[in-house]
Amino acid sequence: MRPADQGSRERFLDAALSVLVKRGVPSLTVRGVAEAAGASTISVYARFGGRAGLLDALYERTFDSLREMLESLPPSSSDGVADVLHLALEYRRFARESPARYALMFERPVPGFDPDPALRSAVLRTTFRMFVERVQRVSPPGADAQAAAYQLWTAMHGLVGAELMLASRTPLAEFFIPPTDEANEAVYRQGVTAMMRGLGLR
Known part of the structure:
Protein backbone atom coordinates (compact mmCIF):
# COMPACT_ATOMS: atom_id res chain seq x y z
CA MET A 1 0.00 0.00 0.00
CA GLY A 50 4.43 18.68 6.61
CA ARG A 51 3.57 20.01 10.05
CA ALA A 52 2.53 23.48 8.83
CA GLY A 53 0.01 22.00 6.40
CA LEU A 54 -1.25 19.62 9.07
CA LEU A 55 -1.72 22.49 11.55
CA ASP A 56 -3.55 24.59 8.96
CA ALA A 57 -5.92 21.71 8.28
CA LEU A 58 -6.44 21.12 11.99
CA TYR A 59 -7.09 24.84 12.51
CA GLU A 60 -9.78 24.68 9.83
CA ARG A 61 -11.25 21.57 11.45
CA THR A 62 -11.56 23.31 14.83
CA PHE A 63 -13.53 26.14 13.23
CA ASP A 64 -15.70 23.58 11.49
CA SER A 65 -16.60 22.37 15.00
CA LEU A 66 -17.55 25.90 16.03
CA ARG A 67 -19.63 26.35 12.87
CA GLU A 68 -21.41 23.06 13.54
CA MET A 69 -22.19 24.19 17.07
CA LEU A 70 -23.67 27.46 15.79
CA GLU A 71 -25.69 25.62 13.16
CA SER A 72 -27.10 23.31 15.83
CA LEU A 73 -28.61 26.18 17.84
CA PRO A 74 -32.42 26.36 17.87
CA PRO A 75 -34.01 28.62 15.25
CA SER A 76 -34.51 32.25 16.18
CA SER A 77 -37.36 32.74 18.64
CA SER A 78 -39.50 35.74 19.49
CA ASP A 79 -36.96 36.66 22.20
CA GLY A 80 -33.87 37.64 20.26
CA VAL A 81 -31.92 38.75 23.34
CA ALA A 82 -32.48 35.36 24.97
CA ASP A 83 -31.29 33.75 21.74
CA VAL A 84 -28.04 35.74 21.83
CA LEU A 85 -27.50 34.90 25.50
CA HIS A 86 -28.07 31.22 24.72
CA LEU A 87 -25.49 31.44 21.94
CA ALA A 88 -23.03 33.05 24.36
CA LEU A 89 -23.55 30.27 26.90
CA GLU A 90 -23.04 27.62 24.22
CA TYR A 91 -19.83 29.40 23.17
CA ARG A 92 -18.58 29.12 26.76
CA ARG A 93 -19.48 25.44 26.79
CA PHE A 94 -17.59 24.96 23.51
CA ALA A 95 -14.48 26.61 24.96
CA ARG A 96 -14.62 24.63 28.21
CA GLU A 97 -15.21 21.38 26.34
CA SER A 98 -11.66 21.52 24.98
CA PRO A 99 -9.38 24.34 26.13
CA ALA A 100 -6.59 23.01 23.87
CA ARG A 101 -8.82 23.24 20.79
CA TYR A 102 -9.97 26.71 21.82
CA ALA A 103 -6.38 27.83 22.31
CA LEU A 104 -5.40 26.64 18.83
CA MET A 105 -8.24 28.70 17.40
CA PHE A 106 -7.74 31.96 19.27
CA GLU A 107 -4.31 31.96 20.89
CA ARG A 108 -0.78 31.04 19.82
CA PRO A 109 -0.02 27.81 21.68
CA VAL A 110 2.16 26.42 18.89
CA PRO A 111 5.39 28.45 18.59
CA GLY A 112 5.89 29.69 15.06
CA PHE A 113 2.48 28.58 13.79
CA ASP A 114 0.67 31.38 11.96
CA PRO A 115 -2.38 30.05 10.08
CA ASP A 116 -2.61 30.89 6.41
CA PRO A 117 -4.23 34.39 6.15
CA ALA A 118 -6.73 33.28 3.49
CA LEU A 119 -7.76 30.37 5.68
CA ARG A 120 -8.12 32.61 8.73
CA SER A 121 -10.30 35.02 6.77
CA ALA A 122 -12.50 32.22 5.45
CA VAL A 123 -13.17 30.48 8.75
CA LEU A 124 -13.66 33.66 10.73
CA ARG A 125 -15.94 35.12 8.07
CA THR A 126 -18.15 32.03 8.14
CA THR A 127 -18.51 31.70 11.92
CA PHE A 128 -18.58 35.42 12.68
CA ARG A 129 -21.27 36.00 10.05
CA MET A 130 -23.53 33.56 11.89
CA PHE A 131 -22.96 35.47 15.11
CA VAL A 132 -23.60 38.85 13.48
CA GLU A 133 -26.92 37.59 12.12
CA ARG A 134 -28.13 36.86 15.65
CA VAL A 135 -26.94 40.20 17.00
CA GLN A 136 -28.42 42.12 14.06
CA ARG A 137 -31.94 40.96 15.00
CA VAL A 138 -31.71 42.76 18.35
CA SER A 139 -29.57 45.78 17.42
CA PRO A 140 -31.09 49.29 17.65
CA PRO A 141 -32.12 50.89 14.32
CA GLY A 142 -29.12 52.31 12.50
CA ALA A 143 -26.61 50.52 14.75
CA ASP A 144 -23.56 48.77 13.31
CA ALA A 145 -24.45 45.15 14.07
CA GLN A 146 -21.03 43.91 12.99
CA ALA A 147 -19.24 46.24 15.42
CA ALA A 148 -21.69 45.34 18.19
CA ALA A 149 -21.18 41.62 17.53
CA TYR A 150 -17.40 42.07 17.68
CA GLN A 151 -17.58 43.98 20.96
CA LEU A 152 -19.87 41.35 22.45
CA TRP A 153 -17.61 38.53 21.24
CA THR A 154 -14.52 40.16 22.79
CA ALA A 155 -16.38 40.31 26.12
CA MET A 156 -17.34 36.63 25.82
CA HIS A 157 -13.79 35.71 24.79
CA GLY A 158 -12.24 37.68 27.65
CA LEU A 159 -14.53 36.17 30.26
CA VAL A 160 -14.11 32.57 29.15
CA GLY A 161 -10.38 33.04 28.51
CA ALA A 162 -9.86 34.26 32.07
CA GLU A 163 -11.94 31.37 33.38
CA LEU A 164 -9.86 28.81 31.47
CA MET A 165 -6.62 30.40 32.66
CA LEU A 166 -7.73 30.33 36.30
CA ALA A 167 -8.98 26.75 35.96
CA SER A 168 -5.56 25.65 34.68
CA ARG A 169 -3.85 26.79 37.88
CA THR A 170 -4.13 26.04 41.60
CA PRO A 171 -7.30 27.71 42.92
CA LEU A 172 -6.75 30.84 45.02
CA ALA A 173 -8.19 30.31 48.48
CA GLU A 174 -9.67 33.80 48.84
CA PHE A 175 -10.62 34.55 45.23
CA PHE A 176 -14.12 36.02 45.01
CA ILE A 177 -15.28 33.49 42.39
CA PRO A 178 -15.48 29.94 43.81
CA PRO A 179 -13.80 27.38 41.50
CA THR A 180 -17.09 25.82 40.41
CA ASP A 181 -18.86 25.69 37.07
CA GLU A 182 -21.99 27.25 38.58
CA ALA A 183 -20.12 30.25 40.00
CA ASN A 184 -18.18 30.87 36.80
CA GLU A 185 -21.28 30.55 34.64
CA ALA A 186 -23.07 33.10 36.82
CA VAL A 187 -20.22 35.62 36.41
CA TYR A 188 -20.08 34.94 32.67
CA ARG A 189 -23.84 35.36 32.32
CA GLN A 190 -23.73 38.64 34.26
CA GLY A 191 -20.88 39.98 32.15
CA VAL A 192 -22.48 39.07 28.84
CA THR A 193 -25.85 40.46 29.92
CA ALA A 194 -24.24 43.74 31.01
CA MET A 195 -22.45 44.04 27.66
CA MET A 196 -25.65 43.38 25.72
CA ARG A 197 -27.45 46.01 27.80
CA GLY A 198 -24.63 48.48 27.21
CA LEU A 199 -24.80 47.89 23.45
CA GLY A 200 -28.52 48.57 23.53
CA LEU A 201 -29.47 45.12 22.28
CA ARG A 202 -33.17 44.55 22.72
Missing part, protein backbone atom coordinates in the same frame (compact mmCIF):
# COMPACT_ATOMS: atom_id res chain seq x y z
CA ARG A 2 1.31 3.45 -0.87
CA PRO A 3 1.87 5.80 2.10
CA ALA A 4 -0.82 8.18 0.85
CA ASP A 5 -3.31 5.30 0.86
CA GLN A 6 -2.83 4.45 4.52
CA GLY A 7 -5.84 6.51 5.52
CA SER A 8 -8.03 9.36 4.49
CA ARG A 9 -7.33 13.00 5.25
CA GLU A 10 -10.18 12.95 7.74
CA ARG A 11 -8.63 10.03 9.60
CA PHE A 12 -5.44 12.00 10.14
CA LEU A 13 -7.35 15.11 11.23
CA ASP A 14 -9.33 13.03 13.72
CA ALA A 15 -6.04 11.68 15.04
CA ALA A 16 -4.53 15.17 15.23
CA LEU A 17 -7.50 16.51 17.13
CA SER A 18 -7.32 13.56 19.52
CA VAL A 19 -3.63 14.20 20.14
CA LEU A 20 -4.29 17.90 20.75
CA VAL A 21 -7.13 17.27 23.20
CA LYS A 22 -5.64 14.33 25.11
CA ARG A 23 -1.90 15.02 25.03
CA GLY A 24 -1.57 18.73 24.33
CA VAL A 25 0.38 20.88 21.92
CA PRO A 26 3.85 19.37 22.59
CA SER A 27 2.66 16.05 21.12
CA LEU A 28 1.17 17.70 18.05
CA THR A 29 3.99 16.58 15.73
CA VAL A 30 3.98 14.70 12.45
CA ARG A 31 5.26 11.63 14.29
CA GLY A 32 2.72 11.98 17.11
CA VAL A 33 -0.19 12.28 14.69
CA ALA A 34 1.07 9.41 12.52
CA GLU A 35 1.31 7.15 15.57
CA ALA A 36 -2.19 8.13 16.71
CA ALA A 37 -3.52 7.33 13.23
CA GLY A 38 -1.63 4.03 13.07
CA ALA A 39 0.26 5.17 9.97
CA SER A 40 3.71 6.26 8.92
CA THR A 41 5.10 9.78 9.03
CA ILE A 42 5.49 9.61 5.25
CA SER A 43 1.73 9.28 4.90
CA VAL A 44 1.21 12.50 6.89
CA TYR A 45 3.68 14.33 4.66
CA ALA A 46 1.92 12.93 1.60
CA ARG A 47 -1.44 14.28 2.79
CA PHE A 48 -0.41 17.62 4.26
CA GLY A 49 3.10 18.42 3.06
